[in-house]
Amino acid sequence: MDINNVQELIDNDGIIFLSYGGFLSQELISAMTEALEKEAEVSNISMGMSNNIFVIFIELSQNMMNYSKTIHENDREIDPGGLIVVSKDEDNNYAIHSQNIVSIDDKKSIEPRLNEIKLLNKEEVKARYKELRRSGKNTHEKGGGIGFYEMAKRCDEIEYDFKQINDDKYYFHMKTTVNLKVPKEK
Amino acid sequence: MENLNIKATRYTPEINFDLNGTMSMVGKSYPENTFEFYEPMMIWIKNYFDNDAKETTTINLEITYFNSSSSKLFFDFFDLMEENHEKHNIEINWIYDEENESAEEAGEDFIEDFECLNIKLVTK
Numbered sequence: 001m002d003i004n005n006v007q008e009l010i011d012n013d014g015i016i017f018l019s020y021g022g023f024l025s026q027e028l029i030s031a032m033t034e035a036l037e038k039e040a041e042v043s044n045i046s047m048g049m050s051n052n053i054f055v056i057f058i059e060l061s062q063n064m065m066n067y068s069k070t071i072h073e074n075d076r077e078i079d080p081g082g083l084i085v086v087s088k089d090e091d092n093n094y095a096i097h098s099q100n101i102v103s104i105d106d107k108k109s110i111e112p113r114l115n116e117i118k119l120l121n122k123e124e125v126k127a128r129y130k131e132l133r134r135s136g137k138n139t140h141e142k143g144g145g146i147g148f149y150e151m152a153k154r155c156d157e158i159e160y161d162f163k164q165i166n167d168d169k170y171y172f173h174m175k176t177t178v179n180l181k182v183p184k185e186k
Numbered sequence: 187m188e189n190l191n192i193k194a195t196r197y198t199p200e201i202n203f204d205l206n207g208t209m210s211m212v213g214k215s216y217p218e219n220t221f222e223f224y225e226p227m228m229i230w231i232k233n234y235f236d237n238d239a240k241e242t243t244t245i246n247l248e249i250t251y252f253n254s255s256s257s258k259l260f261f262d263f264f265d266l267m268e269e270n271h272e273k274h275n276i277e278i279n280w281i282y283d284e285e286n287e288s289a290e291e292a293g294e295d296f297i298e299d300f301e302c303l304n305i306k307l308v309t310k
Contacts, residue, residue, distance in 0.1 A: 029197075030216075046287070048286055048287035048289075051286060054251055055216075055252070055288075062253060126295075130295060146254045146258065147253075149254075150253070150257065
């Protein structure tokens with residue numbers, strides 16, 4: 001492999017950082033969050049927007065961390081195929097991309113929720129989030145209970161797809177975009 | 187009962203719950219296991235209201251950002267305040283940087299969900 005290819009990819013796609021998520025740990029997640037904090041500081045984006053980016057990143061990476069833990073506990077020989085990438089375009093719009101391998105059962109539980117979220121506007125997402133938080137349902141389970149609503153609340157667009165690998169396994173891709181709104185004035 | 191003091195980490199807030207009736211939580215919140223991390227705090231505050239509560243309890247919450255399981259935990263915390271608000275005088279300050287609109291919104295959401303509680307939004 002040629003490291004120049006990686007550099008080229010990073011330059012072309014405005015990648016801030018990327019990480020293999022197979023061995024995500026809490027320490028690694030918090031170190032990456034701190035790197036994002038530095039990035040937000042030098043990019044001069046508002047505190048509200050920065051916090052939205054941090055929280056989405058944390059939700060996604062903690063989801064992936066917890067997911068690979070359960071795979072390990074169940075002793076399923078699955079490569080989590082985890083990947084998490086943060087990028088921005090020339091206008092300082094940010095995107096957080098993630099990939100991991102999920103089973104068909106997980107797909108069945110994740111997909112309807114994301115389909116529902118796609119149909120909701122911001123106010124409806126917020127109302128649903130508060131409703132779920134109050135009812136306490138879905139909050140303890142792996143793979144995002146109110147987590148998806150937390151992300152939806154904080155972003156401008158969620159895109160996702162499931163790419164079939166075999167009968168039981170899918171690549172689960174998610175891209176969350178946080179657009180720059182009002183530039184910070186000093 | 188003794189005061190509860192927990193130092194901040196890179197992903198958990200500093201917690202100082204004082205038997206004199208002043209409680210504070212300052213920092214970020216995205217622990218690996220949220221319910222485990224906050225369990226001592228939840229137990230402490232229950233005991234405090236049951237046995238040791240002062241006439242007025244002031245709770246200062248200054249959380250820059252937090253993940254969804256912390257959000258759920260804070261909801262449960264407010265729920266506990268709600269259970270105790272008739273017997274005890276509880277003042278809650280939700281403190282945030284004026285530029286931090288997502289923290290402001292989070293505070294507003296808690297106010298809407300807990301109308302009977304005295305929650306004030308306070309900018310730094």
